[in-house]
Amino acid sequence: MTDRTAAAELDRLLAIMARLRDPETGCPWDRVQTHASIAPYAIEEAYEVMDTIAREDWRSLPDELGDLLLQVVYQARIAQEAGRFDFATVARMIGDKMIRRHPHVFGDATLDSDLWERNKEAERASRKEHGALAGIPDHLPALMKAGKYSARAARVGFDWGTAEEALDKIGEEIEEVRAELAGGDLDRLEDEIGDVLFTTANLARKLKLDPEACLRRANAKFARRFNDMEDILAESGSVIAEQDLATLETLWQDVKRRHKDADTAE
Structure with missing residues (x-):
């Protein structure tokens, strides 16, 4: 498929969304949706893409990717109607970001394994997001978020020296759960079990695994x-x-x- 064909199909999709959102002739359901009301669908569609890839169902993957793309188009259309931004803004910003984060490809810099994260940190600073944990989305799945928190903390030196030390810490946390079992305080048990899960995510990271x-x-x-x-x-x-x-x-x-x-x- 040529780039021109891809551009034509994208234009068609944008036009379809505009018609669905038309205040007079559009779909009654699509017309009333908001940024917040359709946001959960993006998460759902992303997981369906992951599931399709895991099953290596390559025939279904274009359809699932299309569902995910629709969520981007949908959000951009709602924003355009409110005068915030449009799809072109979304595409331009991600294009600019990719060029900015890959100076070894689009510029004359040499490849640096830490460059991506340094660029991200600079972007967070420009948005006045302070602290090593800034910019991690609140709504990530909890285990994924634990992995990201621990990775950020490790980059500034707050980390165990070895995976064995992390494993020992899991043992300590499990003993704290055991100590709370007799009391039956669900709030304290929730806190201690959370510590076990968080430390387990740390161990996975130390072993270069995705928790x-x-x-x-x-x-x-x-x-x-x-x-x-x-x-x-x-x-x-x-x-x-x-x-x-x-x-x-x-x-x-x-x-x-x-x-x-x-x-x-x-």
Whole structure:
């Protein structure tokens, strides 16, 4: 596909959105949407893109990317109607940012592994965002946000020296959870379990792993094993809810052994 064709298709999409938002002849649902009302859809569509890529469903990926692009077009159209900015502003600003952050490509600078983050820090400073944690979005998934917080703190020297030290800290945090169990104070337990999760995200970072990706993998593994348990029981006319815990634990360990190679290769 040529750039000219891409530009034509984008113009068509912008025109479609303008018509959907027309105050007299547009879609009744689309006309009343606001920045805030459609914002959650951008998150949903981004996760659908991630899921499609994880499944390597390349035939569906253009459609899912289109859904995500629509959210950008939608937000830009609402802003244009309010006189704030338009889609061209969005495209120009990201283009300018990419050029600014890649002087080794678009200028005469040499490649510097820290340049990207230094440029981001300079941009945050220009927006008067102060502090090492500035600019991290409030609405990120909590585990992803923990990873970003700890990475920013590490860049200014607030970090463990080794992954083993982070692992030891997880042990300490788990003992603090254990100490709170007898009291049954849910607020204190929530606080201590949060510390365990935050420190675990730190350990993943120290090992150069994405904590969000680690948890997604664990979720997928659990779902696969649990579904297998249900299938095995269904073959004998049983269901999980009818089994005692000892039987389920035996079945769980059996499923783990059956699929150990597949889980490791994931």
